[in-house]
Amino acid sequence: MLKEYRTVGSISGPLLLVESVTEAKYGHIVEIELPDGSLRRGQILEVDRDKLLIQVFEGTNGIDIPSSCIRILGRGVELALAPEILGRVFGGLGTPRDDGPAIIAQRWADINGSPINPYARDYPNEFIQTGISTIDGLNPLVRGQKLPIFSGSGLPHNRLAVQLARQATVLGSGEAFAVVFAAMGITFDEAQLFINDLTDTGAIERAVMFINLADDPAIERIATPRAALTAAEYLAFEQDMHVLVILSDMTNYCEALRQIAASRKEVPGRRGYPGYLYTDLATIYERAGRIKGKAGSITMVPILTMPEDDKTHPIPDLTGYITEGQILLSRSLERRGIAPPVDVLPSLSRLKDKGIGPDKTREDHADLYNQLYAAYARGKDAQELAAVLGEATLSDMDRAYVAFADAFEHRYISQGDYENRTIEQTLNLGWDLLTTLPKTELKRIRDEYLDKYLPEAQKRTKTA
């Protein structure tokens, strides 16, 4: 029998202070029985002699001081793991949310996981073809990478993520893969977009979902990405699967964290977020990767909406400091009907160089993206100059670049939700666009590649 305590001392926000407790451990989970018999769960944030500070995942409304009853369960927050988690939908704390049976656990795992020994990591270097040119061509994603989407409210980040989940494959491999999706505080419609799409493509059988919607308890969101990653680790490193984890929306996660910090009256950091936000986010993002001697991998695409589209806001800022690059979405491209509105210039994949080249994509890939990048940057500059000083002041060369930037946006960046381009197609499209510039301008491309690929592209564009 577990000891029961009816010694709630105070309740404040999502926090509960319990007194006269013996035998409590930091980080352990407690069960709270409400006067009406319903159960909630919480986690011990601090133990000070006989006093416990508990964060209640499902909220404190309805909990009272005299009659609520606390039981300490003597373990951390744990998730039941078994191959049968595939195809299932769980709540934000990892209990089944669909009509399926309870999972008969092969083993239970603490959702906090443990840090991967840096020596045990294997460097991510296998190219993932997402079928999206702005990613494959310019910001290639590799297996085991963590590459977030920095978005803004109202931008189609979820559509991009769905397309990614649908199309992401590794060239020349028929290995087992899975999608783990964690929804944190997003709306029913947004979550449904994922579920429907996965259902339509049949991928749902290889998906595991952890759903905490906008109207679900906010504090539960602190556990949601951790539960999802525990499942992902199990699938990747015990079941040898290549797992794509999508976390949406990390901004809501951070807000839950801020709420706890405020209730604890901690000294707030920037914009009220706790000083340990970086460390906390790192314990989530760093769970992506590959491990030596293991067949599987965890690739992570966290999505976050930047408050006021501000990249220096602590949430995108600290995320960018941890993740291996970022894909930025642009409101201006979106307004001009360019989808997916990937803002190419500030986007970055830090692991791109290890995933591309002769045996991986194609020999000309690196030179080509450098050239496209430089040309687009120059075109954007010229556009700006024209906006200030007038189109007439532009040199012929600048005009050519403006035309290039325009074509680049409409043909390269813009593609349909269901348009799945091979890497070959993406690379060739890049060459096709470059044919509009004089050859002498293509300084970033080695002569041998110019000789090899430019004539082909000129032929293609002539016949088209």
Next chain:
Amino acid sequence: MSKQSDQQGRIVKVSGPLVVAENMSGTRMYDVVRVSAQKLVGEIIELKGDLAWIQVYEETGGIGPGEPVYITGRPLGVELGPGLIESIYDGIQRPLDELYEAGGEYIGRGASLPGLDREKKWRFELAENLPKEVSAGQIIGQVQESVSVIQKIMIPPGVQGKLKGLSAGDYTVTDTIGKVETANGAVDLKLMQIWPVRQPRPYLRRLSPAEPLLTGQRVIDMLFPITKGGTACVPGPFGSGKTVVQHQLAKWVDTDVVVYVGCGERGNEMTDVLMEFPELKDPRSGEPLMKRSVLIANTSNMPVAAREASVYTGITIAEYFRDMGYSVALMADSTSRWAEAMREISARLEEMPAEEGYPAYLAARIASFYERAGRAVCLSGKTQEAREGTLSVIGAVSPPGGDLSDSVVQATLRVAKVFWSLEANLAARRHFPAIDWLRSYSLYRDSLQDWFTQNVAEELTEMIATTNRLLEEESQLQEIVRLVGAEALSPNEQLTLETSRSIREDFLHQNAFHDVDTHTSMKKQYLMLSAILHFHERGLMAIKRGADINTIISLPLRETIARAKYIEEKQIDQIEELVKKIDTELDKLSGAEEQATAAAAEQNTSDAQND
């Protein structure tokens, strides 16, 4: 040293990485304790009555009041001796490779493996002419630790007396190799010594740095050089290239030993180092870079208190090699994460915060860390010739939003002598290294002048002054262009714009991932820059003679100048020839009547190129 006691404390509070225990009277600040039956490593950071506040270097989940705290009576120390080189440690010197081999893909708790291998035997050779009386710093022998590093075995600080029974042979780090009879009794000598991390290792006296720390990075070596024994600060927002700069330095600096501290950053970046360093060759020794490196990896997801300790562990190891008379460089990426670890612990201690929640002692801690760098005359006993060692420290700083008014940036700038300012907008244009040429500085430049004049070229100082002047002028001219357009510029000004663009794109820009471009010798740096400046000088003369500016700037020769960076070191005489070619080509352009021919000639060559 205080003795191990049977006294045991008892936990009363657990809050994240902070544990409070009672029955701790008699313990000392910064002593190491073992927490709970799992023996988690912790350090005392505050004492009040019989209560001790302990920062725990491992995850504290599952720990609670009533559990024991074991007292060791020793401060947090590192093991110094053969076996350091090629190691990868966490923040408290636990060998990550051995933890992995013991089954640790994930870092578990309570794992305790010593920093130095206890089994391995090292061949110890005696030093010559050993005196009877020895004191701290005296080299008594050596061990060939790796192909690149000979570890000198020294009398530890604080030990002085008659040397007895020292003999060469094969020893483990804990075997007794000899004794010193001191005034307070005999002290056993071992290959290993232990030193408390928070206490700088002593030396005889400090000297001002006098030699550059060459990095092979052009913008650094030429414009903002750092010294052997110097300090540098590399701040910048994410993605601006801090880590690449640190990696480049760890690869190419011309020191005997490199200590790389990955402090609260990405796991994959350490993996990158671990995979590359054994492959890459040190251009000086021809041996793999790993053979002179020590890595400390306490990544962002590893326990935050151990992150706080990691920079101290790293610098103590670095000082130990300095004491042998070596040149050592330490990179810490990123010191902001170290500061944040301090902040987190400070908040849990409920200390009064200063700016941005950082503790009031932040600046003092940063200053005393950088003060451990320097050029020093090492302790060397009484009979040995004095030797000099240097320790350079390069710290990356990650200010929120890239804002340089950040407390960590400001505190670092007050002590570091070199400032490489990484700019987001340069990185966004893929100008790497994104070191801003107008904002950065090196306070060593003047004192290095003589060295450069003697070792590189007489006219180097003047060339660098010209380079700086051109870059400065460029920013003013660009302002004019932005307001009234390029037509307003005189031919001379147009040439200035072109030359400074060439300085930026063909010289300062350097691709870390290009086989040849990744590292440039001083000789080649000098030749590259002189080609660009020479063209400028000759161009000005041609303009004066009436040559057309457009003809000058579209000379195909400029393309050759731009490609000089890709010329291999063994073929740099090609750049020397290039300088001569500049003379002949530009002398050809003199007056208006010759322009037509020159233009035609140019047309021909570019046609030829296109074929």
